[in-house]
Amino acid sequence: MLHPDLPITTERLLLRTVTSEDIDDIHAYKSQPDVCRYLPYEPLSREAVAERVAGLWARTELTEVDQGLNLCVEERASGRLLGDVVLFWRDAENSTGEIGYVFAPDVAGHGYATEAAAALLRLAFEDLSLHRITAQLDARNHASARVLERLGMRREAVHLQDLWFKNEWSDTMVYAMLEHEWRGQRPSVASPPHRSIV
Ligand SMILES: CC(C)(COP(=O)(O)OP(=O)(O)OC[C@H]1O[C@@H](n2cnc3c(N)ncnc32)[C@H](O)[C@@H]1OP(=O)(O)O)[C@@H](O)C(=O)NCCC(=O)NCCS
Numbered sequence: 001m002l003h004p005d006l007p008i009t010t011e012r013l014l015l016r017t018v019t020s021e022d023i024d025d026i027h028a029y030k031s032q033p034d035v036c037r038y039l040p041y042e043p044l045s046r047e048a049v050a051e052r053v054a055g056l057w058a059r060t061e062l063t064e065v066d067q068g069l070n071l072c073v074e075e076r077a078s079g080r081l082l083g084d085v086v087l088f089w090r091d092a093e094n095s096t097g098e099i100g101y102v103f104a105p106d107v108a109g110h111g112y113a114t115e116a117a118a119a120l121l122r123l124a125f126e127d128l129s130l131h132r133i134t135a136q137l138d139a140r141n142h143a144s145a146r147v148l149e150r151l152g153m154r155r156e157a158v159h160l161q162d163l164w165f166k167n168e169w170s171d172t173m174v175y176a177m178l179e180h181e182w183r184g185q186r187p188s189v190a191s192p193p194h195r196s197i198v
Pocket of ligand 1: 039
């Protein structure tokens with residue numbers, strides 16, 4: 001079982017459990033076709049967001065592989081919900097996890113996704129003692145690839161046309177990082193975020 005200590009604070013952000021008060025804010029960006037272009041689902045209705053907030057996204061610990069810990073990302077200064085991140089527990093025997101992130105388009109270009117994903121890597125490697133973290137993305141999702149490269153994750157594979165995705169074949173890129181690589185990173189990315197006990 002993976003039992004994270006929440007919430008997590010970083011220099012600019014608060015990563016916390018999703019609540020029913022977040023439904024409208026999440027729906028505002030997850031209902032946009034551009035945001036969902038490379039996500040494994042179509043734009044979500046408000047009802048679909050509400051159902052996930054009450055169910056899958058409400059999880060606060062991971063008891064079985066393939067469960068995901070979904071966290072809202074709030075700007076500390078304003079309290080605005082900027083996006084959300086997820087850490088999946090993929091393999092217990094081999095201590096492997098996978099990260100993902102989705103942010104509102106109007107907050108792009110400030111490094112929020114990178115900062116939140118770095119906090120997720122820290123949680124995975126330092127608190128939950130995972131050994132290897134991966135991320136998978138459509139090869140055309142250049143903004144997401146740049147986030148992973150800024151984090152210091154390594155592009156390990158490009159699988160050509162491995163997925164029939166939204167009515168066409170698409171290529172999947174796989175990025176990864178190992179625990180010792182995380183600990184060896186430059187301080188600007190790998191330095192521990194501040195934690196708050198709320
Ligand atoms: C993927 C996604 C989160 C990337 O968003 P983003 O705004 O590019 O990423 P960040 O918030 O980390 O911002 C990084 C950008 O801000 C700039 N930036 C400004 N201040 C910064 C700071 N303090 N730290 C880091 N970067 C900063 C960077 O230079 C970078 O710009 P660039 O990509 O043009 O070089 C966003 O496009 C998204 O939500 N897409 C839809 C969902 C999706 O596809 N998710 C991924 C599925 S695999």
